[in-house]
């Protein structure tokens with residue numbers, strides 16, 4: 001990530017590093033309102049990536065080990081699937097240009113990241129390093145088992161490369177959104193430190209989940225992504241004269257599918273990241 005292109009939270013943190021020696025001011029980086037604005041922006045990226053993937057059929061061979069002769073083998077001796085191969089190779093290239101040194105980026109294969117070719121950027125420690133969470137294995141499983149079947153029609157149109165490229169874009173956007181839960185959790189911890197500290201000491205994950213849940217915000221998210229999917233994904237060529245006027249609307253991705261995906265998967269995984277981050281938040285601190 002280049003300094004001037006950093007996301008708000010990371011940008012504010014980097015700016016804090018460049019700030020004069022006074023106590024780094026992270027207030028904007030950890031403002032819940034600023035973080036929520038980033039989540040809203042990520043909705044656009046996610047929805048457009050799903051619309052792009054929906055152009056192509058399910059293309060099952062993309063996801064089957066050994067189906068396509070890519071270089072690289074799993075521990076069981078089978079070749080990677082095309083998707084796994086492309087995801088790994090993408091992370092190698094992006095890793096070299098320090099993508100995963102940014103606190104808001106989390107690799108699917110962090111143990112495989114290569115040496116940098118660019119000098120690392122020093123970020124102010126916005127998040128507690130002892131509490132970092134990576135649930136990308138769950139993000140990948142959710143995508144393949146629940147999300148992809150809802151947005152890609154059954155069949156094989158042989159657009160394997162395009163399908164895999166769009167899968168990688170969607171997976172990276174979903175991962176970023178879900179792991180932003182760490183910034184949300186840190187902001188909530190700093191806002192209600194005593195309440196969260198007591199629940200963390202009690203290891204009460206359910207009570208932590210209750211305290212961090214804001215159902216009113218969730219309902220706004222669900223309605224907003226439904227509207228965005230209906231707006232971004234409406235097939236204006238669906239009417240007889242191609243004007244999009246009148247006629248029944250058709251969508252590249254059904255809005256209710258996107259709304260359901262957020263409610264059933266994206267937001268629960270985000271909250272799982274929040275809870276797991278908070279449960280580790282006090283690790284290493286004297287009780």
Ligand SMILES: C=C(O[C@@H]1C=C(C(=O)O)C=C[C@H]1O)C(=O)O
Nearest residue numbers: 184212213214217218221267270
């Ligand atoms: C992200 C937040 O935490 C929770 C998760 C939400 C989500 O995934 O969209 C929304 C509200 C909260 O239940 C938040 O409070 O904004």
